[in-house]
Amino acid sequence: MLQLSLLITRMQRINITTYAPLIALILLILFSSIVSEHFLMQRNITNVLRQVSYTGIIALGMTFVIIAGGIDLSVGSMVALVGVLTIMIINGVGDGWWAVAMAMSCAVVLGATFGAINGLIITRGKVASFIATLATMSIFRSMTLYISDAGEMVSDNQQFSEVGGGYFWGIPFPVWIFLLLAIVFHILLKHSAFGRHVCAVGSNSKVASYSAIKVRWVYFLTFLIAGVSVGIAAVLLASRLNSVSPGDAGLFYELDAIAAVVIGGTALSGGKGTIWGTVIGAIILGIINNMLNLTGVSPYLQGMVKGLVILIAVLVQFKGDR
Amino acid sequence: MNTPVMQVHSIVKEFSGVRVLHDITLDIFTGEVLGILGENGAGKSTLLKIISGIYTKTQGSIKIDGKEVDIQSTSDAKELGIAMIPQEFNLINSLNVYENIFLGNELKKTFLLNKSAMRARANELLKELETNLSPDALVENLSVAEKQMVEIAKALVNDSRILIMDEPTTVLTDYEVDVFFSLVAKLKERGVTIVFISHKLKEVKQLCDRLAILRDGHLVSVDDVTEINEEDMARKMVGRELNQIYPALTAPGNDTVLKVSNLTIKGVLHDINFELKKGEVLGFAGLIGAGRTETAEAVMGLRKKDSGEIAINGQHVEINSIADAVVWNLAYLSEDRQGKGLIMNFDIPKNITLISLAAYAKGLINGKKEEAAAREYVDRFDIKAASLHSHLANLSGGNQQKVYLSKWMDTQPNILILDEPTRGIDVNTKKEIYHFIRSLTEQGVSIIVISSELEEIMGVSNRVIVMRSGRIMGELTGEAINEQEIMFYAAGLKKMA
Numbered sequence: 115m116l117q118l119s120l121l122i123t124r125m126q127r128i129n130i131t132t133y134a135p136l137i138a139l140i141l142l143i144l145f146s147s148i149v150s151e152h153f154l155m156q157r158n159i160t161n162v163l164r165q166v167s168y169t170g171i172i173a174l175g176m177t178f179v180i181i182a183g184g185i186d187l188s189v190g191s192m193v194a195l196v197g198v199l200t201i202m203i204i205n206g207v208g209d210g211w212w213a214v215a216m217a218m219s220c221a222v223v224l225g226a227t228f229g230a231i232n233g234l235i236i237t238r239g240k241v242a243s244f245i246a247t248l249a250t251m252s253i254f255r256s257m258t259l260y261i262s263d264a265g266e267m268v269s270d271n272q273q274f275s276e277v278g279g280g281y282f283w284g285i286p287f288p289v290w291i292f293l294l295l296a297i298v299f300h301i302l303l304k305h306s307a308f309g310r311h312v313c314a315v316g317s318n319s320k321v322a323s324y325s326a327i328k329v330r331w332v333y334f335l336t337f338l339i340a341g342v343s344v345g346i347a348a349v350l351l352a353s354r355l356n357s358v359s360p361g362d363a364g365l366f367y368e369l370d371a372i373a374a375v376v377i378g379g380t381a382l383s384g385g386k387g388t389i390w391g392t393v394i395g396a397i398i399l400g401i402i403n404n405m406l407n408l409t410g411v412s413p414y415l416q417g418m419v420k421g422l423v424i425l426i427a428v429l430v431q432f433k434g435d436r
Numbered sequence: 437m438n439t440p441v442m443q444v445h446s447i448v449k450e451f452s453g454v455r456v457l458h459d460i461t462l463d464i465f466t467g468e469v470l471g472i473l474g475e476n477g478a479g480k481s482t483l484l485k486i487i488s489g490i491y492t493k494t495q496g497s498i499k500i501d502g503k504e505v506d507i508q509s510t511s512d513a514k515e516l517g518i519a520m521i522p523q524e525f526n527l528i529n530s531l532n533v534y535e536n537i538f539l540g541n542e543l544k545k546t547f548l549l550n551k552s553a554m555r556a557r558a559n560e561l562l563k564e565l566e567t568n569l570s571p572d573a574l575v576e577n578l579s580v581a582e583k584q585m586v587e588i589a590k591a592l593v594n595d596s597r598i599l600i601m602d603e604p605t606t607v608l609t610d611y612e613v614d615v616f617f618s619l620v621a622k623l624k625e626r627g628v629t630i631v632f633i634s635h636k637l638k639e640v641k642q643l644c645d646r647l648a649i650l651r652d653g654h655l656v657s658v659d660d661v662t663e664i665n666e667e668d669m670a671r672k673m674v675g676r677e678l679n680q681i682y683p684a685l686t687a688p689g690n691d692t693v694l695k696v697s698n699l700t701i702k703g704v705l706h707d708i709n710f711e712l713k714k715g716e717v718l719g720f721a722g723l724i725g726a727g728r729t730e731t732a733e734a735v736m737g738l739r740k741k742d743s744g745e746i747a748i749n750g751q752h753v754e755i756n757s758i759a760d761a762v763v764w765n766l767a768y769l770s771e772d773r774q775g776k777g778l779i780m781n782f783d784i785p786k787n788i789t790l791i792s793l794a795a796y797a798k799g800l801i802n803g804k805k806e807e808a809a810a811r812e813y814v815d816r817f818d819i820k821a822a823s824l825h826s827h828l829a830n831l832s833g834g835n836q837q838k839v840y841l842s843k844w845m846d847t848q849p850n851i852l853i854l855d856e857p858t859r860g861i862d863v864n865t866k867k868e869i870y871h872f873i874r875s876l877t878e879q880g881v882s883i884i885v886i887s888s889e890l891e892e893i894m895g896v897s898n899r900v901i902v903m904r905s906g907r908i909m910g911e912l913t914g915e916a917i918n919e920q921e922i923m924f925y926a927a928g929l930k931k932m933a
Contacts (some may be wrong), residue, residue, distance in 0.1 A: 305800040306797065310786065311793075314781075317779045317781050318775075318779050318780070320776050321774055321775070321777060321779050322779075322790075323758070324770060324777065325790045326758045326762050327790070328759075386781060396714075
């Protein structure tokens with residue numbers, strides 16, 4: 115413990131805000147493994163990671179939106195809408211892997227389209243992203259309910275469920291996709307001109323536009339990316355359950371995704387943030403949920419704990435900024 | 437004048453282990469105007485921020501009226517009667533003048549605001565300050581000078597006895613500076629103590645009773661203003677002889693590189709025509725709001741033109757966005773370095789390559805190439821920073837300006853428009869920038885300098901255009917470039933046929 119605290123003080127000296135999410139994760143894992151003997155069991159860990167990957171993937175896309183200075187509240191409803199449409203497509207096409215591939219690409223395209231709609235309303239219509247996506251959140255959910263007649267949509271395809279339920283090297287597919295996407299997005303954010311422009315726009319959009327950056331285009335693309343990540347998450351979720359329930363699929367995912375981004379150290383005011391922080395943020399949220407279940411804490415209290423964690427994360431960030 | 441109102445004793449300030457103020461001891465007397473001089477990064481602002489509670493000191497003590505005080509925040513300072521008038525004003529644009537003056541200090545009738553009393557008191561104060569500013573004017577619509585007046589009135593309402601002003605005149609035109617001077621005299625009469633940061637030696641000489649000079653975080657000297665001349669001030673600030681600040685001009689070539697014809701933006705610019713020769717420095721003089729920045733922004737594609745043509749090297753070009761302007765090798769350094777120029781939470785390389793990023797990214801950004809380029813600029817312009825990866829917010833104004841210059845130089849411009857290139861910058865960096873302008877003209881780069889400092893315009897320009905209310909009033913060359921001629925045109929007393 116002494117060595118650990120030494121390590122922590124040394125890290126604090128480096129930069130507490132940068133490493134705060136990582137330190138929190140390590141502490142949380144240590145704490146969890148002491149409190150519950152089930153926590154470190156492979157099946158439990160696999161489960162946590164799988165649960166995390168759906169909102170985690172969305173949070174990855176959300177990271178771009180938030181760094182650029184926006185917010186996307188519609189992602190949860192978008193998950194339901196893309197999910198329902200995907201099941202309709204796969205049932206329309208029929209059986210076989212070909213149908214699965216077709217449905218999966220359609221899901222991504224649909225996500226991109228809905229993201230682009232958000233982006234267009236925000237950049238062309240000049241509506242604040244909070245308001246625009248608040249509106250589309252309601253619109254997407256309502257469309258989902260209407261299309262599905264509020265009934266559960268079940269896939270008839272035999273292979274579809276193998277995508278979300280499958281394993282590779284003992285790790286569930288969605289986790290692989292989450293990590294792969296994290297790497298791709300990390301490179302996009304930190305090592306591409308686009309990522310640099312996203313940070314510039316979020317830091318100071320005036321400076322960005324005076325630096326010949328196409329501010330509106332960059333901002334638009336962040337919503338498109340959020341849409342793509344929703345598309346991917348939606349198809350994985352639909353395939354895992356082999357069905358989509360239009361009323362509660364993706365419910366409150368926007369809050370989990372935003373929470374993961376914020377816990378990961380990305381400033382809600384925009385301009386700075388990291389993908390790996392978001393990954394850690396998502397895992398922290400997942401472990402907390404898991405621990406509350408393992409230790410038998412009332413499910414009614416789980417929201418409170420989540421809320422407290424978000425507050426602490428923001429308070430630590432704020433302190434570090436001063 | 438014999439009782440010190442504030443005694444600063446052995447103040448030390450460190451930022452993450454780096455000492456930026458060393459053992460500063462200074463008495464400030466009631467009713468005096470104390471000037472604080474120093475190059476950028478000398479520690480002037482840091483010292484004043486400690487006094488006004490924005491920063492906390494690492495060591496040392498502060499006494500007010502002989503009693504030791506602990507200033508931990510700006511509200512502590514306010515309680516003690518210390519008010520800071522920042523360079524960037526803290527006014528709320530959507531409120532009117534009297535509401536701003538009483539912000540946080542509202543007069544009340546039981547629970548409700550006593551608007552009539554506030555309005556009356558504000559009116560009284562503004563009268564005392566001899567402005568004809570209405571208490572009901574919306575702050576949004578005020579000029580910079582008027583906003584400053586509101587800030588001062590706000591400080592007076594709080595019964596501030598010590599007013600700290602950080603470069604109050606840099607944002608003012610020469611005429612407004614005169615008004616400001618008489619204001620300071622009036623404040624002195626009221627017994628207000630003024631601590632005043634400036635880079636303008638002449639101004640300091642005129643305005644202050646005593647001068648404290650800082651260099652590299654040390655207090656070099658405190659002199660009565662009668663006992664020190666401008667050369668000595670400069671020498672003490674820099675710590676060495678300051679040679680001629682403006683280098684000799686180079687003769688421009690004969691080729692016209694930029695020709696602007698009939699440029700009009702309704703209500704802003706009226707029929708602007710001018711030419712720029714190769715290797716020439718063309719000065720744009722005029723009062724603030726004369727339309728000089730607007731002209732530059734229109735040329736750069738940052739503003740929509742209602743009519744007008746731009747020709748580069750005799751060829752007609754369409755510039756509808758700043759991206760177009762970059763393609764034609766035009767560059768523009770805005771007067772608003774922090775608001776429009778640089779990203780404060782980016783490091784030096786990221787700022788420098790922001791426009792020219794495509795040259796560093798074949799798919800992915802080549803971080804090494806980017807850093808190497810940045811390092812070259814850091815050497816070339818002698819940019820001083822704790823590290824290459826320091827955030828721009830941690831650099832002094834002069835060094836920020838150098839990064840801003842590097843950022844545009846990295847686009848390899850042929851035509852460079854500099855809008856207030858030395859605003860808020862110390863003498864030494866100013867000199868470096870003037871020499872840099874000269875070396876660019878030698879290389880055949882053509883430069884437009886927009887400045888509200890007449891001395892600067894006269895010092896660097898081959899030719900001067902004077903604007904007023906969106907119109908070109910006159911053009912001066914050679915011997916005709918003098919203060920009086922420029923002012924005649926700028927004030928509208930004279931107009932070119």
